[in-house]
Amino acid sequence: MAVxxxxxxxxxxxxxxxxxxxxxxxxxxxxxxxxxxxEQMAFLQDEHxxxxxxxxxxxxxxxxxxxxxxxxTVDDYLAEHDDDKQQTLEAILTTxxxxxxxxxxxxxxxxxxVMIDGQYVFGVSxxxxxLLLAPFGDGVIDQFRERLGDxxxxxxxxxxxxxxxxxxxxxxxxxxxxxx
Numbered sequence: 001m002a003v004x005x006x007x008x009x010x011x012x013x014x015x016x017x018x019x020x021x022x023x024x025x026x027x028x029x030x031x032x033x034x035x036x037x038x039e040q041m042a043f044l045q046d047e048h049x050x051x052x053x054x055x056x057x058x059x060x061x062x063x064x065x066x067x068x069x070x071x072x073t074v075d076d077y078l079a080e081h082d083d084d085k086q087q088t089l090e091a092i093l094t095t096x097x098x099x100x101x102x103x104x105x106x107x108x109x110x111x112x113x114v115m116i117d118g119q120y121v122f123g124v125s126x127x128x129x130x131l132l133l134a135p136f137g138d139g140v141i142d143q144f145r146e147r148l149g150d151x152x153x154x155x156x157x158x159x160x161x162x163x164x165x166x167x168x169x170x171x172x173x174x175x176x177x178x179x180x
Contacts, residue, residue: 010057029062099172111115133158
């Protein structure tokens with residue numbers, strides 16, 4: 001399931017759920033036009049009962065962001081990162097492509113995500129001091145805890161250094177667990 005890229009895709013649901021046309025909601029946003037993002041969110045959530053997702057779509061739209069998509073391609077994603085980060089991310093994605101030729105890389109949630117047979121199996125994101133590996137599937141990190149002992153682990157992600165020497169077998173095995 002991909003994230004909606006066009007914020008207007010939320011508008012029919014907003015009209016239905018909150019019982020007013022979008023012209024009303026756009027007019028309401030003029031009341032908080034000079035406020036910061038949290039104040040605008042609170043206005044919609046507290047005053048009008050908006051869900052976080054619906055409030056975010058309307059607030060962002062009213063601030064001029066009509067699409068939640070920041071990148072169209074992996075190259076777009078890579079372009080804003082330095083050479084070391086680019087090389088490590090490319091090595092990870094190349095490893096996956098070689099191990100799983102049937103895989104494809106898409107941009108979802110504004111990060112590169114690997115899909116096989118229409119299912120997300122692995123994600124990766126670049127941060128200022130590390131990369132995050134995100135194998136999909138419940139309990140994958142727990143299953144590999146011993147092999148991941150030197151890395152900082154979160155519930156569903158693994159932090160690796162920017163200059164990480166890609167562990168081909170580890171990546172392959174984490175994706176295979178999800179697929180079986």
